[in-house]
Amino acid sequence: MLSTAYPKASFDQCIKCNACVVNCPVSNVTLEFGGPKHMGPELKRLVENNEYINDSRIDYCTMCGNCDIACPENVHVFTLNAFAKARHIELTGSKFRDLILSNAESVGKLASAFGPITNAAMKTKPIRKIMEGIMDIPAERRFPEYRFKNFKRIYKKKTANTERKIAYFVGCSAMYNNPEVAEAFVKVMEYNGIEVAVPDQKCCGVPMFANGKMKQGLKNAEYNVKSFLEYTRKGYDVVLTCTSCTTALKKEYTHFLKTEEAFELAEHVYDADEYLRMLNETGELNTNFGEVNEKAGYYTPCHMKTQGIGNPAVDVLSLIPGYEISTVPADCCGQCGTYGFKKEKYEVSMALGKSMAEAIEEDDSTYTVTECGMCTNQLLQLTSKKVKHPMTVLAEAYEKAASKEPVKA
Amino acid sequence: MYDVVIVGRGLTGLLSAIWSKKFAEKVAVVAQGTGKVVQSTGLFDITPGNEETENPFIKTDVAEKAVAKFKELMKQLDYPYQGSLEKPVPVVTGAGFVKYTTLYPETITPVPSTGHVVIVGFEEIADFQPAYVKGNLQTERPELNIDTIKVRLGEKSLRTLTQNDAARLLDRKEIRNGVIKQIKSQMAEKNIEQPRLFIFPASLGIANWREAVQDFHEALGTPVTEAPGMPPNATAIRLEEKLTKEAIRLGIRFYLDTEVTGSTIEDNKVVSLTIKNNSKVNTLKGANFIIAGGGVLGGGLTVTAKGLKDSILGLDVDEFGRYKVCPENVIPAGATLGTKMLKFGITGGIFSIQSGYESCLKLEESLAGGIIHA
Numbered sequence: 001m002l003s004t005a006y007p008k009a010s011f012d013q014c015i016k017c018n019a020c021v022v023n024c025p026v027s028n029v030t031l032e033f034g035g036p037k038h039m040g041p042e043l044k045r046l047v048e049n050n051e052y053i054n055d056s057r058i059d060y061c062t063m064c065g066n067c068d069i070a071c072p073e074n075v076h077v078f079t080l081n082a083f084a085k086a087r088h089i090e091l092t093g094s095k096f097r098d099l100i101l102s103n104a105e106s107v108g109k110l111a112s113a114f115g116p117i118t119n120a121a122m123k124t125k126p127i128r129k130i131m132e133g134i135m136d137i138p139a140e141r142r143f144p145e146y147r148f149k150n151f152k153r154i155y156k157k158k159t160a161n162t163e164r165k166i167a168y169f170v171g172c173s174a175m176y177n178n179p180e181v182a183e184a185f186v187k188v189m190e191y192n193g194i195e196v197a198v199p200d201q202k203c204c205g206v207p208m209f210a211n212g213k214m215k216q217g218l219k220n221a222e223y224n225v226k227s228f229l230e231y232t233r234k235g236y237d238v239v240l241t242c243t244s245c246t247t248a249l250k251k252e253y254t255h256f257l258k259t260e261e262a263f264e265l266a267e268h269v270y271d272a273d274e275y276l277r278m279l280n281e282t283g284e285l286n287t288n289f290g291e292v293n294e295k296a297g298y299y300t301p302c303h304m305k306t307q308g309i310g311n312p313a314v315d316v317l318s319l320i321p322g323y324e325i326s327t328v329p330a331d332c333c334g335q336c337g338t339y340g341f342k343k344e345k346y347e348v349s350m351a352l353g354k355s356m357a358e359a360i361e362e363d364d365s366t367y368t369v370t371e372c373g374m375c376t377n378q379l380l381q382l383t384s385k386k387v388k389h390p391m392t393v394l395a396e397a398y399e400k401a402a403s404k405e406p407v408k409a
Numbered sequence: 410m411y412d413v414v415i416v417g418r419g420l421t422g423l424l425s426a427i428w429s430k431k432f433a434e435k436v437a438v439v440a441q442g443t444g445k446v447v448q449s450t451g452l453f454d455i456t457p458g459n460e461e462t463e464n465p466f467i468k469t470d471v472a473e474k475a476v477a478k479f480k481e482l483m484k485q486l487d488y489p490y491q492g493s494l495e496k497p498v499p500v501v502t503g504a505g506f507v508k509y510t511t512l513y514p515e516t517i518t519p520v521p522s523t524g525h526v527v528i529v530g531f532e533e534i535a536d537f538q539p540a541y542v543k544g545n546l547q548t549e550r551p552e553l554n555i556d557t558i559k560v561r562l563g564e565k566s567l568r569t570l571t572q573n574d575a576a577r578l579l580d581r582k583e584i585r586n587g588v589i590k591q592i593k594s595q596m597a598e599k600n601i602e603q604p605r606l607f608i609f610p611a612s613l614g615i616a617n618w619r620e621a622v623q624d625f626h627e628a629l630g631t632p633v634t635e636a637p638g639m640p641p642n643a644t645a646i647r648l649e650e651k652l653t654k655e656a657i658r659l660g661i662r663f664y665l666d667t668e669v670t671g672s673t674i675e676d677n678k679v680v681s682l683t684i685k686n687n688s689k690v691n692t693l694k695g696a697n698f699i700i701a702g703g704g705v706l707g708g709g710l711t712v713t714a715k716g717l718k719d720s721i722l723g724l725d726v727d728e729f730g731r732y733k734v735c736p737e738n739v740i741p742a743g744a745t746l747g748t749k750m751l752k753f754g755i756t757g758g759i760f761s762i763q764s765g766y767e768s769c770l771k772l773e774e775s776l777a778g779g780i781i782h783a
Contacts, residue, residue: 017448018447018573019442019448021573022447022641022646027574028577031564031566031567031568031574032567033567034567035568038568038569057567068666069443069665069666071442072441072442072444072445073442251686251688266687266688266689267688308664308666308684308689309664310663315662326658326660327657327658327660328657329653329654329655329657329658
């Protein structure tokens with residue numbers, strides 16, 4: 001049963017200490033947002049066994065999850081906010097634009113089918129002005145490119161026959177926008193003697209949850225849980241290259257679906273670098289990397305922070321000879337998935353990105369490494385540095401060792 | 410496998426992490442929540458919550474070294490602290506009481522006992538009421554001549570604002586100018602003379618605190634001070650942000666939103682921690698462990714009908730919450746040293762600085778091949 005009813009949550013533990021508010025990136029740049037405490041445990045406390053209050057101040061929540069990271073009392077602030085958003089949209093309805101944005105997968109399928117045309121159109125000012133007028137998508141906002149040769153067209157393997165087997169949840173970004181990330185991931189695993197299967201899958205649901213489309217998101221969640229459990233029950237590990245999709249499978253599915261199956265799946269889910277780090281610890285990792293003399297700065301997406309696994313990308317990339325990588329003390333990027341594409345949120349998105357961009361520019365590195373496709377979009381718009389996914393760097397290092405030829409910078 | 414795993418990211422945990430990075434290569438911090446720094450005043454007292462200037466658990470020689478090291482760190486992080494252990498100074502709180510504090514940031518000016526002061530509040534901030542502050546301060550400082558002013562920050566808000574919000578607004582020059590203009594016009598209107606000190610809630614900027622303090626000081630022609638009170642105080646938020654960012658910059662690995670649910674102990678040594686993030690359970694291996702879980706208040710200790718229970722490592726504790734048998738590679742720090750170490754349930758203050766410093770001394774010894782003597 002898919003329900004938008006609040007899960008049995010932990011609001012009673014809230015002592016109103018404000019730790020979530022102080023650590024909420026959005027609250028710190030705008031007074032339009034009600035704040036995670038007011039919209040989360042306090043609202044819930046108010047409406048428990050009472051008439052529901054439809055509070056539009058929830059609209060500014062980006063669902064980054066920093067509130068959960070901050071809460072010392074283990075209140076599920078994020079989940080409470082997510083349901084407040086779902087209820088608000090259910091009662092109020094949403095813009096046509098948000099219906100489009102929340103369907104990132106359909107957009108990806110369509111846009112990549114007309115890849116070159118879409119990309120050219122999205123870079124044409126008059127078209128963007130019209131889009132701004134009709135759709136409230138700001139003309140200045142950078143858009144990720146769509147690839148005709150998306151990963152779905154390139155890679156169709158549905159089973160793996162090696163000892164360790166990976167069921168890869170690709171995610172819309174690596175599927176339609178950055179297929180090179182998915183290809184690099186498969187290559188990295190190949191170098192480790194692990195075959196990668198791509199099970200049937202739908203968008204993880206994060207863009208839907210973030211736009212208050214809870215029921216639709218839960219449908220996708222249910223589909224994915226069912227599809228991937230067939231694999232985990234055969235000994236596959238579920239590995240992902242997108243931090244937001246990973247958070248969905250590890251955390252949101254369990255909190256939102258609340259099913260035994262969702263919990264069962266979560267046990268088998270790994271971030272790609274978390275997986276490689278584990279292989280390294282068990283002595284299974286192929287560490288035959290070629291020397292890469294580069295200096296990179298790692299940007300931690302909020303959805304990496306919230307996983308509670310340290311910085312696996314930096315741990316793994318540090319194994320490459322000659323490779324220098326620092327962790328940049330930068331806050332939330334402000335793109336926040338579909339959030340930064342909205343005209344009325346654009347100012348907030350830019351205000352959030354400002355301190356992030358300053359930290360990135362200050363760091364003594366030549367390019368930035370990060371996992372999240374959406375953070376990458378903001379990094380490319382607001383900083384002068386190139387951005388690479390850790391899998392791309394690793395694939396290059398493996399290839400370099402294999403070919404003994406220098407890697408292009 | 411980490412050289413050291415630190416449990417807790419309160420003041421003791423963060424300082425231990427930053428300082429241990431000098432000699433430990435791989436450092437991890439496991440934390441559920443931010444720790445209690447953001448709930449603090451950001452000021453360092455000998456005994457938090459009390460006027461005492463002596464505390465049997467503060468060892469002067471160690472504390473002095475620790476304080477010097479802390480001041481050096483904060484200077485490097487561009488949020489310098491002043492003050493000394495020997496001579497605590499009187500400062501005014503957000504409730505108007507006077508307390509003696511040992512270390513305080515440059516946004517704080519000690520409160521005089523005579524002369525004239527003006528307390529400035531913001532209409533939008535309910536947690537700091539100038540008239541209330543005045544009432545208490547007048548009792549504490551009968552010879553002080555006190556005036557109050559209330560001004561507007563001037564931004565429309567859809568939520569109840571805190572000192573943190575005011576501080577983020579005052580990071581902006583145009584908001585500061587608006588506030589300064591109102592203060593000047595009200596002083597002229599009410600014939601308020603030039604005071605010795607302007608007292609504000611703890612909200613004089615976060616990122617741009619230096620510019621904020623300077624602007625108010627120059628425009629008003631008098632020193633200004635923040636009066637930390639109801640959390641969140643800007644004084645504390647700056648401290649927390651600076652320390653956390655430094656720890657990230659140093660490459661310390663943060664395991665956030667993560668609960669420690671138990672430990673594996675072999676031959677009186679902790680081999681690994683069992684950690685849980687949402688429903689995912691992992692193990693975290695370390696050669697050494699600093700436990701800075703904050704005692705009862707921080708969640709490291711749980712009060713049960715049968716007495717105190719260690720909720721981190723799951724060890725047996727005595728009536729004061731101290732480990733009955735401390736594993737060889739475990740360094741208890743801060744409030745984990747037992748409830749005897751604190752009054753009023755909190756550590757914080759100088760004790761946390763001292764404890765962070767001492768745990769690093771012990772850790773350095775252990776990493777050099779010695780045995781920890783907890």
